[in-house]
Amino acid sequence: MTTIKEAVREKYSRAAVRATSCCGTRSSAGPISSGLYSDREAGELPEAALLASLGCGNPTALAELKAGETVLDLGSGGGIDVLLSARRVGPSGKAYGLDMTDEMLALARQNQMKSGVRNVEFLKGEIERIPLPANSVDVIISNCVINLSADKDQVLREAFRVLKPGGRFAVSDVVTKGRVPESLRRNMLLWVGCIAGALEDEDYRSRLRAAGFEQASIEPTRIYDIEDARKFLTDKGVDVDAGAKLVEGKFMGAFIRAVKPNASQRP
Numbered sequence: 001m002t003t004i005k006e007a008v009r010e011k012y013s014r015a016a017v018r019a020t021s022c023c024g025t026r027s028s029a030g031p032i033s034s035g036l037y038s039d040r041e042a043g044e045l046p047e048a049a050l051l052a053s054l055g056c057g058n059p060t061a062l063a064e065l066k067a068g069e070t071v072l073d074l075g076s077g078g079g080i081d082v083l084l085s086a087r088r089v090g091p092s093g094k095a096y097g098l099d100m101t102d103e104m105l106a107l108a109r110q111n112q113m114k115s116g117v118r119n120v121e122f123l124k125g126e127i128e129r130i131p132l133p134a135n136s137v138d139v140i141i142s143n144c145v146i147n148l149s150a151d152k153d154q155v156l157r158e159a160f161r162v163l164k165p166g167g168r169f170a171v172s173d174v175v176t177k178g179r180v181p182e183s184l185r186r187n188m189l190l191w192v193g194c195i196a197g198a199l200e201d202e203d204y205r206s207r208l209r210a211a212g213f214e215q216a217s218i219e220p221t222r223i224y225d226i227e228d229a230r231k232f233l234t235d236k237g238v239d240v241d242a243g244a245k246l247v248e249g250k251f252m253g254a255f256i257r258a259v260k261p262n263a264s265q266r267p
Helices: 004-019 039-043 047-051 080-089 102-115 152-162 188-192 201-211 226-233 240-247
Strands: 070-074 094-099 120-124 137-142 163-176 214-223 251-259
Touching (some): 080 102, 137 152
Parallel strands (some): 070 094
16 A cells, blocks of 8 residues: 555655656646745746745745754755755855655756755755754754655654754645545545645644744645635546535645744753
8 A cells, every 4th residue: 555655755756757857837836836936036946946846835935044054944855945045044054955755856956056056965864854963953944845744743853853952943834724524634645735634723833832842833825715726636536626615715825933942941
């Protein structure tokens, strides 16, 4: 039986291949991934990085990155947010990208070479087991990836571990307002597509607090309407009209913030 992780790996491998085949277009992005980056940001990046983007937000625009900081992108894909972050933290800072998919890592490294950005390193690994030492990162970003994990609590514990005291968790993700029908959550294609694995907003805050974070907040950046739902559910093996009504207004792209407390602030 295909696991969630295997299905995610397969989808992102295909996306990387499509991005390098010269047959994709930015306009082909679905309702979740469309319109996330400004023309200026797009102009700074190789086209393949944009084509491979499957995110739900633009965490680099909201994370308030500072010169000299070290940033880690969980599930970095084709590298779009890593490259943008590297420019924001400048040559005195560093941006890491973590991905489990060989094809995406190869694409990200190609995009790094094309962009000429040097303060970047792409790592192979899983977001549940981050291959970096404790207290080594100032900011963690991610773009619609944490919801794909079957063990989100472990992801949040790992994020807390690698952040420095006072470090910031600043990710874009899909969350739900209220409960979602179990029939949608059971559908593997929907999980891989960012919807079925989404946490309820208050559940997300609770899990962040359980991992040790403080100041957890969720800021909606886009609430998906029935037309978004209809576009997303097409070709997913779901009754589109019935499914769209179940999804309408329940899913939103959001910016999730939290802070690892300083050692001096702990009891």
